[in-house]
Each structure stands twice: as structure tokens, then as C-alpha cells.
Amino acid sequence: xxxxxxxxxxxxTAILSTILKEYRPEFALKLSIVAGLVIFISLLGRFNxxxxxxxxxxxxxNIDILYFSTILKVIGIAYITEFGAQICRDAGEGSIxxxxxxxxxxxxxxxxxxxxxxxxxxxxxxxx
Amino acid sequence: MDVNLIFKIAxxxxxxxxxxxxxIRSGREEMAMMTTLTGIVVFLMMVISLISxxxxxxxxxxxx
Numbered sequence: 799x800x801x802x803x804x805x806x807x808x809x810x811t812a813i814l815s816t817i818l819k820e821y822r823p824e825f826a827l828k829l830s831i832v833a834g835l836v837i838f839i840s841l842l843g844r845f846n847x848x849x850x851x852x853x854x855x856x857x858x859x860n861i862d863i864l865y866f867s868t869i870l871k872v873i874g875i876a877y878i879t880e881f882g883a884q885i886c887r888d889a890g891e892g893s894i895x896x897x898x899x900x901x902x903x904x905x906x907x908x909x910x911x912x913x914x915x916x917x918x919x920x921x922x923x924x925x926x
Numbered sequence: 927m928d929v930n931l932i933f934k935i936a937x938x939x940x941x942x943x944x945x946x947x948x949x950i951r952s953g954r955e956e957m958a959m960m961t962t963l964t965g966i967v968v969f970l971m972m973v974i975s976l977i978s979x980x981x982x983x984x985x986x987x988x989x990x
Binding site for chain 2: 838870874
């Protein structure tokens with residue numbers, strides 16, 4: 799889908815949301831949630847193609863598939879966390895949003911543990 | 927690409943705002959409350975499949 803369509807969708811949603819905000823603020827929030835969902839779902843196909851290409855190169859370069867899938871997982875967690883936190887922040891719940899972000903950070907750290915472990919193993923091997 | 931969904935939700939919001947105003951003016955506060963609740967339920971019915979689709983695709987794409 800074209801960038802023009804996404805920009806137009808965003809502008810239309812913003813206009814409708816400002817109209818609704820005067821009367822029903824909660825529906826303005828729902829509108830922004832749906833706009834985010836629609837934009838992301840329409841971008842998924844393109845993203846899948848990019849991922850396929852990257853995966854192909856990772857296999858060609860003989861990179862351990864563990865590292866590649868870890869990076870993918872980190873990107874996924876970061877995106878979902880950002881999505882949820884942004885919705886909470888739009889709803890005026892900044893504290894919940896920051897807690898969601900904190901949870902995302904902790905989970906990313908937990909997923910990246912094998913990479914840290916490999917790095918520390920290498921460092922310990924180098925050090926006499 | 928479901929732009930229609932955005933228009934539908936905006937329309938639901940406007941209609942419910944109008945209904946709410948009319949009902950409150952005519953002194954039926956509890957009915958106004960019920961219309962708001964109905965609007966929220968209708969919205970959730972429409973959007974929950976979209977949210978689950980988003981989570982499913984993210985889960986499969988990033989192998990979470």
C-alpha cells in the first residue's frame with residue numbers, strides 16, 4: 799500500500815478524532831487505536847518480504863540462527879510494547895505506560911541472555 | 927485495509943454522543959448510560975478480532 803494512503807488515513811483519523819474529542823473523549827481514543835491497528839496490519843506484508851530477504855542472507859553468511867531469531871524477538875517485543883504504551887499514554891495513563899515499557903525492557907534483557915553469555919564466555923576465554 | 931472500520935467507529939461515536947445528549951435532556955440519565963455502554967460493547971466486538979490478528983501476526987512473524 800502506498801505512503802499517500804497511509805498519510806491520508808492518518809489525517810482523516812486525526813480530523814475525526816478531534817471532532818469526537820469534544821463530545822466523547824473515549825471514542826477518540828478508540829479511533830486512534832483502530833488507526834494504529836489498520837496501519838500496522840497493512841504494513842505487515844512488506845515487512846514480511848524484508849524479513850525473508852534478511853533471513854536468506856543470514857543463512858548464506860552462516861550466522862547462527864539463534865542470534866537472528868533473538869534479534870527478531872527483540873524487535874517484536876519492542877514493537878508490541880511501544881504499541882501498548884502509546885495507547886495507555888493516549889488514554890492519559892502515563893504511569894501504566896511506563897510500567898509496560900519497563901516490562902518490555904526486562905523481557906528483552908531476559909531474551910538476550912544467551913547473547914550476553916556468549917560474549918562473556920569469549921571475554922573470559924581471551925583473558926588469561 | 928479497512929478504512930471503513932475507522933469511519934464506522936467515528937459514526938458510532940457521533941451517534942452515541944447525540945443520543946446521549948438527547949436522553950440526558952429528556953431526563954433519562956440511566957438510559958444515556960446504557961447507550962454509552964452499548965457503544966463500547968459494539969466497538970469492542972468490531973475491534974477485538976483486529977487486535978487478536980495483530981498479536982497473532984506479530985507472534986508468528988517474530989517467532990515470539
